[in-house]
Amino acid sequence: MSELIVIGYNTEAQAEQARETLYGLSKEYLVEIKDAVVASAGDDGKIRLNQMVHMWAIGASGGAFWGILAGLIFFNPLIGLAAGTASGALAGALTDYGISDTFMKDVAGVLRPGQAALFILAERASSDKVIDKLSLHGGRILRTNLDTSHEGKLREAFEHARGAATPADPV
Secondary structure, eight states, rough: OOEEEEEEEESSSHHHHHHHHHHHHHHHSOEEEEEEEEEEEESSSEEEEOOSSHEEEEEEEEHHHHHHHHHHHTTOOOHHHHHHHHHHHHHHTOOSSSSOHHHHHHHHHHHHTTEEEEEEEEEETTHHHHHHHHHHTTOOEEEEEHHHHHHHHHHHHHHHHHHHHHHOOOO
């Protein structure tokens, strides 16, 4: 079962560093990431999502391939390429992969300007090694879909890390 963990941070840079740590852990095969998104609150209060996977780019590349193929059949590959790229990008932009954008914006609505949240959808995200590494970046658990005992362990690790942070650290 996929685990959903949302961690709040005081800055977008902290959230991005935590996401980079998560990518490193996936290279060590400690976690299998399905989606990792950083949501940040701008000065105007708008929530911006920095997606791991940009569906419009994937759609555009797939559309370009099929457009060229169709263009070759009808002896006009350039028009096929343009039409395929445009339609693929549009289809990709309308596709939602991983964590629902609406859900992320709703949860991130509690952020103040300048703050950020890291949304993680992964397998084995609540393992001891993953929790230990992620808690080093500070932050606080905003939401999970873990059972009560695992969520308690996760919150305890993050609270311990915040307590160990120096007073100068704004966590």
